[in-house]
Amino acid sequence: MSVKQGLMALLADGPMYGAQLRAEFEDRTGGTWPLNVGQVYTTLARLERDGLVEPTGEADGEGRISYRLTQAGTEEVGTWWTTPVDRDSTPRDELTIKLALAVTVPGVDVQAVAQTQRTATLKHLHDLTRLKQQVMRKQREAEGAPSGPADAAKHDEGNHDLAWLLVLENLIFTAEAEVRWLDHVETRLHRESLRPFRRSGAHTTALPDDAGDHAGTRTEARR
Amino acid sequence: MTAPSLLLEDVTRVHGTGETAVRALDGVSLEVMPGELVAVMGPSGSGKSTLLNLAGGLDLATSGRVVIEGEDLSTLGAKGIAQLRRRRVGFVFQDYNLIPSLTAAENVGLPLELDGVRASQARRQARQTLDLMGLRDLSDRFPDQMSGGQQQRVAIARALVGSRRLVLADEPTGALDSHTGEDVLRVLRERCDEGVAGLLVTHEARHAAWADRVVFLRDGVVVDSTGRASSPEDLLATGSSR
Structure with a gap:
């Protein structure tokens, strides 16, 4: 499961900060694939580096920074929805x-x-x-x-x-x-x-x- | 302590004799408590149908005891078993078995009429049962005016009309699509949650999962059982749930 794509899809719903993204991801998937918040922030940092997300502004009073999709990010999410999931690789079972x-x-x-x-x-x-x-x-x-x-x-x-x-x-x-x-x-x-x-x-x-x-x-x- | 609605104690059923004898069931013990739905799974020829027939008094064990609501079938004559079947046991089959010329309410009331209840009273009780199961709208429809899922839900109502609190279901979802089959299982599950005892024969694991526990038969022998269900609190505490 690509955490990157999942977080981007959530950001298409509106700006969110790390803990919020984690909570939304787990809520919408029933906690089936738990995320740790460190994983969320690492992914956000990579997405920002790749120009797919950007901060909405400065940190709020509690030090939280919200992120939103860039235009490139929005396009990437659109591509994700319309591209089939790769089933060619055989996962180890x-x-x-x-x-x-x-x-x-x-x-x-x-x-x-x-x-x-x-x-x-x-x-x-x-x-x-x-x-x-x-x-x-x-x-x-x-x-x-x-x-x-x-x-x-x-x-x-x-x-x-x-x-x-x-x-x-x-x-x-x-x-x-x-x-x-x-x-x-x-x-x-x-x-x-x-x-x-x-x-x-x-x-x-x-x-x-x-x-x-x-x-x-x-x-x-x-x- | 509550008595089981259905008890099978070391039940064996042998067909034929001598060299050609086949043990369809071999020393099977099983109990189904009021409010419990038990599923029986197993490959073809494993003895599932034999088990159901014995549990419903449609066949007699070669040895062992079959007890329905405290009545040991081996102590009842053919008449006694027939009466017990009419009053205590409901059957649900894969192909619904509704009578085409009767409405849903008439079909549901039929077992009562066969047991000597006046037609008007049987019809009234039938409507009450259909109401209770949320099937009031179907009361006056004939089988050919209902979908397969609706007919099967009416068949469950017929199985449970009057004082019958034990339902034996043989592949009740076999002829239905996935969603409709699920509706039928939900109705059966709800009846069991309200105190009815159910024995469900199925080869679909997804359908057996609606039961409180699953018993596996192979070669006429119970080879395994999933044990009783976890509580919802336990489920919510597991990693695969929220």
């Missing part, structure tokens, strides 16, 4: 690496590795779903509330809830994909274990005898 190693290192119970992970991922998925339910309940309550002078503030809060909901749903879909992949891993390992030329290894001894549509093989296995 610990679980994928762990399972890839588990099937090649003797003595590892791959089924247990996959099952333990699936339980943990489902638990995480469940927690995310409960948080999503809370946000959705809040939205429904807000929809039912009478309108009044505080509508603009409510609108802002509603947008922040929507942002948080989208982040949550991304995490939910990612966790779901992981569970599906782990299901697939088990089936794949099972099929591999049935191949006659397969050397007997750690993952072939610990596999379930039912990894999908092989109900008929169960009777044999239980004799």
Whole structure:
């Protein structure tokens, strides 16, 4: 995640100082990717050096300097919105690496590795779903509330809830994909274990005898 | 201490005999408390449907006990089980199973009428249930005048009309798109939050995540469970939340 682009996108909303940027970033993304304020100020310094942001004036009474986008910065943010995120590079994923190693290192119970992970991922998925339910309940309550002078503030809060909901749903879909992949891993390992030329290894001894549509093989296995 | 709405104790179901016998379920124990929604996941042929059929008294265990609201099914005859099913258990299926020639209110009231309740009274209770679930607008519609999601919500109302407090749902979102499926799960979740016990069979992890806990079946055996849920306070304290 590019902190630089995130901070610039926030500044498109109006001038802000470092701590404010950090708070807004975390609020709009549900605190999913926490920033430390030092990271924010370092990034602002680089952006200023590159002519993408500039201070709005002198420090205020509490020593805080607000920043705004320059014209070049505004253009860069515009380009960011319309350019797809680069998916060419493959991020290092610990679980994928762990399972890839588990099937090649003797003595590892791959089924247990996959099952333990699936339980943990489902638990995480469940927690995310409960948080999503809370946000959705809040939205429904807000929809039912009478309108009044505080509508603009409510609108802002509603947008922040929507942002948080989208982040949550991304995490939910990612966790779901992981569970599906782990299901697939088990089936794949099972099929591999049935191949006659397969050397007997750690993952072939610990596999379930039912990894999908092989109900008929169960009777044999239980004799 | 509150008794479970549904209790399975060391339940085994064997189909066939001798060499060709298949153990569809093997020593499964499970309890679902009032107010709890439990999801069952597992690959095809793992015993999910068998479990649901046993839990609803549609099939009988070869050994072990199935107890619904304190009633051990093995001590009831066929008539007793049928009556218990009518009065205590609601089923929700993937394809809704609403009767096309009846309105939503008539469909919801049907289990009561089958149990001997007068039609007018059954209809009144049906409307109350639909009201309670925010489905009043659908009362007079026929199934073909409703979307899939609306029909499934009516099916949940039918499952819970009268005194029934245990709902068994077999892939209830299987025929629905993502958003509509979520609406259906929300309705089911809300009913459970108000005290209904639910057992949900699904192969979708995202849907199972609406349950309080998830039980995994493989080869007729419970191989794992996620355990009971964290409190919202715990969730809010985690790194992935605010």
